[in-house]
Amino acid sequence: MNKEPGMTLIVKTVTRISVWLIILYGFYIIFHGHLTPGGGFGGGVIIALALLNVLLAYGKDFTRKWLNIKLLENFESSSITLFLIVGIIGMAVGGSFLFNFIDKGTLFNMLSSGTILPLNIIIGIKVAMSLFLVVLALAAYNFDKGDEQ
Amino acid sequence: MPIEIWLIFILCVMIIASIAALEIKDILSSIIAIGVVGLGVSLSFLFLQAPDLAVVQFLFEIFALIILVRAFVKKEFHQHEETKNNLLISIVTIVVLGLLFLLSLPVFQNLPVFGQPLMTVSEYYLFHGALQTGAANLVAAIILDYRAYDTLGEVTVLFTAIIGTLSILKIRSKEKNRETSNE
Amino acid sequence: MKIKTRSRLVVFILSAFVWFALTNMKNWQEVFVGLLLSLLVSLIAGQFLITTEKTKHLFLRILAFAKYFLRFIWEMIKANFHVAYIVLHPDLPIKPGIVKVKTKLTKDSAKTILCNSITLTPGTMTVDINPDKNEIYIHWIDIVTKDYYNIDENTATISAKFEKLLTEVFE
Amino acid sequence: MIVYLLCFILFLVGIYGILTKRDLIKIILSIGIMGYAANLMLILFAYRNNSIYPILSEGKAVSQMVDPLPQALVLTSIVIELGTTAMLVALALRLYEKYKTFDITKIRRLKG
Structure with missing residues (x-):
């Protein structure tokens, strides 16, 4: 009876109300990776799951309208270059690749531990974007004809 | 209760679930059984004092299940007929693997006892990690400071795998579209 | 804005x-x-998060929601006892079936909270919702109404108690 | 010791699946099982009796922490595992599109 894409109204509304909270929690996990369990890998997957939640609830057309897919692909590809750039700056400043060149800060502070925080953020972006793009490609893959729409 | 008994229990559940995953005919049930194995791994990480890994394993398990279900559940794959030599192959494989198990027993006897690891490199990381990197989470300190080069390689592998997946899913279909448009 | x-x-x-x-x-x-x-x-x-215009003062709405919440807890306790009675009874006096219920609520979030309340009360469960006709399909473990197809009677029994308070919260 | 052996048995179950099963999906799942067993084995080597997790906070002694090095290695391994699983899934889908089956013996017969 439900002609429009995606799931029922209940799922849509709950997704609508809760998606910002999931994304915020993913950012929390990423940004506290050097203080608490978690880090770039776990937080990235949480963000990817939040986006996937919207994809499953609303269908792929809505998601393509909401997110700029080209931008996400560019983020995904450029994050690894950012990682390399951090490493090369370390080489220029400290003499070795991926040298921890930023000030260490105080222990248990948010902005501490030098390059660990930026690298965590880069890995988080990388993991989130790549996993979401894989699922988006799988969703766009038409299973009946074995061909992409 | 000592941790070893918990681990033995979880591992037995995991072995049973993995055998079930391989032997069940229905594909959805077998994917869910794999989920049981993954959650067992996550739980054992929690018992083994690795909360970092437990979080990551749990989340990645969910994601792997979503990918597998999305890809395979609609497929009509359950009609593969059993051949006669299938049973023979299974028996031979089990015998060979049992021999492998027996032959590798001496190796396991030479390993350090469970609960008393060799801590040669790690002692250095544990005692100097917080001062040298400024990170409270020593696992993050090792991943992104001491062994950041490893992580770079790992990110490269992930990048390559994802690019490969996307191109496998996309490029062929473009060729097909061109063929159909030419026709 | x-x-x-x-x-x-x-x-x-x-x-x-x-x-x-x-x-x-x-x-x-x-x-x-x-x-x-x-x-x-x-x-x-x-x-x-927000898709509709503001109607009433926020404080009044929170007050109404608290009222609704207390009512919901009370209904849940009552339904729990009813289901426990059914389970413990030796004859298992159930009469399961799916009934249709109409709602007058217009906002999506109000409908969602109504459906979730119906699901959380033991004995009834929301199966599907038709947003165009404002109809909810409910699986009911023990149908007490005489006529299954009588939508008004079903509505009065299942969802009217929630709907009156939800109207205060959202409309 | 017995924990190691059980973990090894889990690994052998994965090998058994790869060698005997004819469904591509089952083979992918077997590779996943082998990965789980390998990860778990590394973490089992790292455990220390009566120890705590390797994250500093107030009142935690450094000398009572588990070995953080295998944990770091396994963390990257889990991520790579998911990437390879995704790639295998994509390859299996392409094979299904071409041969209309997941049975590897039939795929071999249809070669050429």
């Missing part, structure tokens, strides 16, 4: 509150990063 902008603003404030609850607020670095991330979150996913 446009609805999307207002929604983004609300998400920004809520995210900042959540962040401060999760972290230590005395540290200025946490506050700084938290505000930055709240801005980012509200830019990415802020447009979803």
Whole structure:
């Protein structure tokens, strides 16, 4: 009876109300990776799951309208270059690749531990974007004809 | 209760679930059984004092299940007929693997006892990690400071795998579209 | 102000509150990063939270929601006892079936809360919802109404008690 | 010791699946099982009796922490595992599109 894409109204509304909270929690996990369990890998997957939640609830057309897919692909590809750039700056400043060149800060502070925080953020972006793009490609893959729409 | 008994229990559940995953005919049930194995791994990480890994394993398990279900559940794959030599192959494989198990027993006897690891490199990381990197989470300190080069390689592998997946899913279909448009 | 902008603003404030609850607020670095991330979150996913115009004062609505919540807890306790009676009874006096219920609520969130309340009360469960006709399909473990197809009677038995209070909250 | 052996048995179950099963899906799942067993084995080597997790906080002694090095290695391994699983899934889908089956013996017969 439900002609429009995606799931029922209940799922849509709950997704609508809760998606910002999931994304915020993913950012929390990423940004506290050097203080608490978690880090770039776990937080990235949480963000990817939040986006996937919207994809499953609303269908792929809505998601393509909401997110700029080209931008996400560019983020995904450029994050690894950012990682390399951090490493090369370390080489220029400290003499070795991926040298921890930023000030260490105080222990248990948010902005501490030098390059660990930026690298965590880069890995988080990388993991989130790549996993979401894989699922988006799988969703766009038409299973009946074995061909992409 | 000592941790070893918990681990033995979880591992037995995991072995049973993995055998079930391989032997069940229905594909959805077998994917869910794999989920049981993954959650067992996550739980054992929690018992083994690795909360970092437990979080990551749990989340990645969910994601792997979503990918597998999305890809395979609609497929009509359950009609593969059993051949006669299938049973023979299974028996031979089990015998060979049992021999492998027996032959590798001496190796396991030479390993350090469970609960008393060799801590040669790690002692250095544990005692100097917080001062040298400024990170409270020593696992993050090792991943992104001491062994950041490893992580770079790992990110490269992930990048390559994802690019490969996307191109496998996309490029062929473009060729097909061109063929159909030419026709 | 446009609805999307207002929604983004609300998400920004809520995210900042959540962040401060999760972290230590005395540290200025946490506050700084938290505000930055709240801005980012509200830019990415802020447009979803609010989709309709404001109708009533927020304080009145929260008061009405508290009232609704107490009523809901009371209904849940009653339904729990009923289901426990059914389970413990030796004859198992059930009469299961799927019935149709009409609702007058217009907002999506109001409908969602109604459906979730029906699901959370033991004995009834929302199966599907038809947003165009405002009909909810409910699986009922023990149908007490005489006529299954009588929508008005079903509505009066199942959802009227929630709907009156929800109207106060949302409309 | 017995924990190691059980973990090894889990690994052998994965090998058994790869060698005997004819469904591509089952083979992918077997590779996943082998990955789980390998990860778990590394973490089992790292455990220390009566120890705590390797994250500093107030009142935690450094000398009582588990070995953080295998944990760091396994963390990257889990991520790579998911990437390879996704790639295998994509390859299996392409094979299904071409041969209309997941049975590897039939795929071999249809070669050429």
